[in-house]
Amino acid sequence: MKELNWQHLAYFIKVVECESLTKAAAQLYLSPSTLSKAIAKLERNLRIPLIVKAGREIQITYAGRKLAQRLSQGMTYINDSIREVQEELAQSTDSLSLCSSNLFSTTYFVIPELLKVSKDQYPNTAINYTEVLSQEVVMGIMDGSYDLACLTGEEFDLATPGLKTFRLLKERLGILVPIDHPLAHFDAITFQQIQGETFFRTYDSEHLRKLAMEKYGRSTGDIHYTDISIRHKVMNDASIISLVQSGFGISLTTKSASRTYPQVKYLEVRDMELYRETYLIYKAKAQLSSAAKDFIQLFSQRQGSFFEPITH
Template sequence: MEIRQLEAFVAVAEELHFGRAAARLRLAQSPLSQTIRKLERELGVTLFDRSTRSVALTPAGAALLPHAHRVFEELELGRQATRAVSGAVYGTVTVGFSGALNHRTLPPLTRAVRRRYPQVTLNLVAGMLTRDGVLQIERGSLDLCFVALPLDASPAVRSRLIAREPLGVALPIDHPLAEDPEVDLADLADEDFITTPAASGSGLREAGVRACIGAGFRPRVVQEITDPFMILTLVAAGVGVALISDGVAQIMPSGSVFVPLRGAPTYLDHALAWSADNPSTVLRAVLAVADDVMPIPH
């Protein structure tokens, strides 16, 4: 079994189309088909069900695919190791983040990594809320993710606090409390709330519900939105109000205002999460940069 055969197999398995796979590999379709047939003969199995309209993995092909991925992961780790010996840091780190909630924390990290390690690529994945981010780390789809604490995760998932932001309330600009310097959360007990989905395990939602219960009520949620900035947009549209961390006060859309909450603050704790089982030397380098630019807050 040759590396070029595995490259051909992975391309067809991911594209499920010989033409697209050939274009991806910059090959003609006929040599690609010949390479796949040769691999099937060597293995003694059929890897793809082919028809004039579709291509699908057979059970044998599906069994081979994760092992093929691991071969290329090991090759990449080998390349990283050889560069590390000479002091160079090279490779890709896949980073998940939620969006607007990370507008203060993501840019300092990406800028610092780009300055210090110009050969490191950060593959940024937006719309990743805490529970989904943790699952992707456990599965190996993400190397690093911006999350909220506390985490419900396996022991292999490590995290570090990088910022603490008190919750406030986003109100439509014509709300009766919109011009107040502070708002009692209890005064919002009869309001319609917009928040992130419960199923996503969002730290923002959990912190908001905790604050409302502390104020003597459970919020009436009328709309669930994954994107935090779209939550603010719906507030501006008059759909409801939203509890949000004060980090977004500078990016409120027109038609909405951010008002701090009166009394003891409820904090949204921002963190970075990663797997201790991830052997990537590039991830370790990025974490070291994060330690420098985002020290643990007091």
């Protein structure tokens, strides 16, 4: 007997079920002639008469009905076996879905650390990670597309109803300048030294405006928060760093995001503390998997400690 075509066996089961080549072909999205040829080929391979044609009608032979019955039993056994293995696998390897925005410091530093620590602690947990636009993250959490997400505090409203959060990381922000910029001669600067500079607008730059207003907004001196020229709206750290390298302006960023780029220099601002905070977020009333609950518990107990290598 030649090697069987399992698809043709499934076709035959459908023909017996419908008692008609035409009806079976329609349900299988095949033409009647294609289905007829497949059944004829199956008969030749099996050397068993399966159907008898009488004009447009067909009759299933005794051997054909008996074979179809056995095949149906076999298909049921195969489907049950697949389902049992899938259920067993689900019990031994729990899973969760995690997403984040495409902010460079999050995707390049935070997410890899999260995945590494989680894998070390729970090696059998499967984590499905997706990178999306920041405005899609909270939406995806609330509609159940994702179990958990990572976002910086400037990318969402912490007071969003129905959302639970805890801080994973708090990183100091500094000023990034080209290596040949006059300020690059310093390791730390003051707010006054960046007056008149052109900034790239980022989520963090609004921080700068608020803090400058609090510190200098009512000052009678020559330092004013309105002297900060913020333009060139850019939201991704990697793009910001590339543009700073090219001399188009300066920007706020984290030290970790800039350390692999030799053509830029990170400067601390001595008289103004600026931070970027990264949060783990999830839906308050979601029916979370055990893997998601373990993930939350793991990192809520270890906030910041596993990120030490990237925050120095």
